[in-house]
Amino acid sequence: xxxxxxxxxxxxxxxxxxxxxxxxxxxxxxxxxxxxxxxxxxxxxxxxxxxxxxxxxxxxxxxxxxxxxxxxxxxxxxxxxxxxxxxxxxxxxxxxxxxxxxxxxxxxxxxxxxxxxxxxxxxxxxxxxxxxxxxxxxxxxxxxxxxxxxxxxxxxxxxxxxxxxxxxxxxxxxxxxxxxxxxxxxxxxxxxxxxxxxxxxxxxxxxxxxxxxxxxxxxxxxxxxxxxxxxxxxxxxxxxxxxxxxxxxxxxxxxxxxxxxxxxxxxxxxxxxxxxxxxxxxxxxxxxxxxxxxxxxxxxxxxxxxxxxx
Ligand code: KPL
Numbered sequence: 555x556x557x558x559x560x561x562x563x564x565x566x567x568x569x570x571x572x573x574x575x576x577x578x579x580x581x582x583x584x585x586x587x588x589x590x591x592x593x594x595x596x597x598x599x600x601x602x603x604x605x606x607x608x609x610x611x612x613x614x615x616x617x618x619x620x621x622x623x624x625x626x627x628x629x630x631x632x633x634x635x636x637x638x639x640x641x642x643x644x645x646x647x648x649x650x651x652x653x654x655x656x657x658x659x660x661x662x663x664x665x666x667x668x669x670x671x672x673x674x675x676x677x678x679x680x681x682x683x684x685x686x687x688x689x690x691x692x693x694x695x696x697x698x699x700x701x702x703x704x705x706x707x708x709x710x711x712x713x714x715x716x717x718x719x720x721x722x723x724x725x726x727x728x729x730x731x732x733x734x735x736x737x738x739x740x741x742x743x744x745x746x747x748x749x750x751x752x753x754x755x756x757x758x759x760x761x762x763x764x765x766x767x768x769x770x771x772x773x774x775x776x777x778x779x780x781x782x783x784x785x786x787x788x789x790x791x792x793x794x795x796x797x798x799x800x801x802x803x804x805x806x807x808x809x810x811x812x813x814x815x816x817x818x819x820x821x822x823x824x825x826x827x828x829x830x831x832x833x834x835x836x837x838x839x840x841x842x843x844x845x846x847x848x849x850x851x852x853x854x855x856x857x858x859x860x861x862x863x864x
Contacts, residue, residue: 555579556579556623557573557581557718558580558624558627559582559583559627559628560583560617560628560629561583561630561632562583562589562630563630563632564683564685564691565809566582566584566628567598567683567685567690567691568600568683568693569628569630569656569722570582570612571600571610571612571691572723572724573722573724574610574612575608575722578718578722580612580613581613581614582612583615583619583621584615584616584617586688587616589689592688592689593612596689597611597612597689598610598612598691599686599689600691601690601691602693603696618642618643618646620647621646621651622648624647625652625711626651626652626653626654626715627647627653628654628677629655630656630657631657632813632819633658633661634823636661636662636665636666640666644669647670647672649672650672652673652675653672653674653675654676654677654701655674655675656676656699658747658821658825659740659821659824660740660824660825660829660832662676663732666704667704673709674705675701675702675709676704676732676735677699677700677701677702677715678735678739679697679699679724680695680739680795680799681693681699681724682697682802682803684806685812694803695757695806697799697803698727699724699727700726700727700728700729700735701716701719702730702732702735704732706731706732708728712728716728729789731789733786734788737777737786738790738795739795740777740825740829741773741774741829742792742795742796743808743825744773745796746760746799746808747809747810747821748822748847749770750807751808751810752846756807756811757799757800757803758800758805760800761800761801761804771793776829776833776840776842776843777829777840777843778792780832780836783832783833783837784832784836810822810825810850814853814857818858820850820854822846822850822851822854823847826844827847829843830847
């Protein structure tokens with residue numbers, strides 16, 4: 555299949571490299587010239603679960619750009635960049651291109667749906683991906699990627715992407731309730747990512763810490779209550795998924811902790827912040843998600859200052 559992946563972060567590089575190795579036509583698109591230069595020069599450096607390092611040559615382009623011939627445009631930018639991406643790619647992609655969000659957080663799908671008339675899919679992954687620098691990714695844990703149509707029905711393209719991912723060693727399944735999948739994953743991320751950022755603990759250590767487990771469960775119970783209040787049918791029990799993900803990605807640092815360590819903005823607003831605002835609208839109390847949001851916003855501020863001071 556012909557994929558273009560916008561966003562050459564850890565997930566974009568992991569999926570790009572694996573799909574390329576499996577023989578698919580992949581173009582990576584990114585907006586940072588340093589990342590582009592590195593991938594042009596050295597390809598994507600993919601460190602496998604067993605430590606093997608492979609350099610995968612993948613065409614890379616500076617975005618935003620026109621992407622003719624793309625069957626599937628995979629959106630792998632941070633959730634806070636989805637709106638800007640939608641604005642800059644409107645009019646740049648052909649009507650027959652399928653747009654698929656492969657992101658954390660809530661409301662990416664709605665943003666893409668309001669910008670494009672194209673078929674919109676969403677995918678939610680529990681693959682562990684750790685960035686060691688521009689174009690350098692470590693596959694820290696195997697997971698599963700669930701793919702589904704934004705409107706519920708699953709097209710032929712959806713099934714073909716599932717097969718492409720499977721044959722690239724990225725286990726995939728289709729779901730006819732992708733919103734239930736995205737909410738379950740967001741509830742889990744809201745109980746992993748801020749806690750790992752605040753404690754600087756990798757995923758495996760979070761699972762072993764009783765106090766953190768208690769906070770995580772309170773955050774998840776709030777998220778579950780909010781999702782029920784807005785009529786979401788969750789796929790799976792987030793509390794079970796939480797443990798399963800932590801145990802299958804023990805060596806991973808959550809994406810939010812990776813952002814904090816680089817002094818970057820985090821997805822806290824699209825995770826705990828989104829649970830908080832849906833809670834306010836529906837009258838469900840979400841004090842733990844509220845506190846986690848405020849703490850990570852403070853942490854963003856201090857880590858920005860610390861990394862910019864060297
Ligand atoms: O989605 C992730 C993230 O870090 O954002 C998990 C699956 C929790 C892996 O760390």
